[in-house]
Amino acid sequence: STPNRQLVFCYNKVMRVPEHHYRSSHAAAALVLVGTTGIVLGMLLAPDTLWLQLHLSRLGEHGYLSAALFNASLVVAAICLMTMGILVRKDMYGMDMPRGAELIRNWFISIAFCWIGLAVFTYDQHPPIHDFFGYGEFVLLCSLMFFLKNISDAFSDRTHYIGYIAVLTTGLLMAVYHLTHSISLLSVELYGLVYAYAWFLSLTHDVGKPTRHF
Numbered sequence: 001s002t003p004n005r006q007l008v009f010c011y012n013k014v015m016r017v018p019e020h021h022y023r024s025s026h027a028a029a030a031l032v033l034v035g036t037t038g039i040v041l042g043m044l045l046a047p048d049t050l051w052l053q054l055h056l057s058r059l060g061e062h063g064y065l066s067a068a069l070f071n072a073s074l075v076v077a078a079i080c081l082m083t084m085g086i087l088v089r090k091d092m093y094g095m096d097m098p099r100g101a102e103l104i105r106n107w108f109i110s111i112a113f114c115w116i117g118l119a120v121f122t123y124d125q126h127p128p129i130h131d132f133f134g135y136g137e138f139v140l141l142c143s144l145m146f147f148l149k150n151i152s153d154a155f156s157d158r159t160h161y162i163g164y165i166a167v168l169t170t171g172l173l174m175a176v177y178h179l180t181h182s183i184s185l186l187s188v189e190l191y192g193l194v195y196a197y198a199w200f201l202s203l204t205h206d207v208g209k210p211t212r213h214f
Contacts, residue, residue: 024091025208027084028200031077035193038073042066055185057134061124071119078115084204085109091207092154100152107144111137138174138192142167145199159202166195 042059043051045066051058059070085108092101117133145163148155170192177183 023208024084024087024204025201027080027087028204031080031084031200032197034073034080035077035197038070038077039193041073042070045069052186053184055123056189057118057123057130060119060122067122071122074115074119078112078119081112081115082109084200085112088204088207091204092152095154095207097152097154097207099154101154103151104144104148107140111140111144114140138170141196142171148203155203155206159199159206162195162199162202166192166199170195 039056039059042056045064046059047064047066060067060074085105088108089101089105092098092104114133114137118130118137121129121133123130144151146167148163149160170188173183173188173191177185177188
């Protein structure tokens, strides 16, 4: 009957989760929180400070409690990144700007698998495999940052500028590290991490609103 239909309609309208409830910006914020927490706990609980002269991967070595927390946070951050990629695709379709959405999602999922590989194949046990995933995620992320404007027109100039600066800065630092060893890999990683966080937050902010103003 008509009254019953109206009652069902009102119930569904009240109980339905809003369309904007699950957005890529939430996944990006969770990624930043989990990643930062894991790194900070690893640093505070690490039994030695050799990582200061080496790299962040040192925090995940030798089976300590700090290493378990660090590696677990990396896996959870990877899951957040996969989720972010899926939701970015959804948000782009919701904005009627789907060009490149599938590619961007797959790119993020590939980077996330590299993060899981870093956590599972620690540097002290599997150095070649760890390096493969480490440099793999570096190349994938830098490539996505650099070519994003060619892939999709759904993102702001701010996001593209952050990406270009990130690629230029981390690329130069990586070259200096390999050619002169005058800086540590840790320095390159920390700069890259800050840029990556800023880029993720900016990118998901662009597609996290029904309308854009940029």
